[in-house]
Amino acid sequence: GDSVTQMEGPVTLSEEAFLTINCTYTATGYPSLFWYVQYPGEGLQLLLKATKADDKGSNKGFEATYRKETTSFHLEKGSVQVSDSAVYFCALIGMDSSYKLIFGSGTRLLVRP
């Protein structure tokens, strides 16, 4: 079945450092890909998405590019802030479902001042 694999956390960075959180997926065809973020004590929020190969999703300085050839959707940000500390989830919706999000295990990011 479809699945998402994320890098293990926690990821600890200093403020203004460059961030990469790796995400790879297994799915048939062309799934839609998402990054959701969960701040402490809150529910998940959509951060960005991409629905076809080579699309780049971007929001709040975060970016991710849908790479079909490497089945990846890595999350990047050029300069992180303390307020970016959260848990980041990579997810997909496969071609056999219009609604079912398959989530990765989540990666906790801690940004120190």
Added chain:
Amino acid sequence: DAGVIQSPRHEVTEMGQEVTLRCKPISGHNSLFWYRQTMMRGLELLIYFNNNVPIDDSGMPEDRFSAKMPNASFSTLKIQPSEPRDSAVYFCASILGTGGYNEQFFGPGTRLTVL
């Protein structure tokens, strides 16, 4: 907009007791999801409603779990009887339409502890 509202935010109960979790989706949204989040299994979809009708309940772990959506503005997830392994954070989410390609708006979750 108040967002998705869940109650209670925290619930502590003893094994064998009945637990009812409540969700009010965003007004106008016609699809609702219940998820469970645990350290071991991550985020799992339990059940999906569209226009108050359960469309996919394949994620409901066993007969002890049941969910209802009597109207467009209210849903419940019930566990009876509860067991310690049911301890988790339960999220409700809603969207406008049927496709998950649109943003799913999550509530703050209910943290359930079964002793």
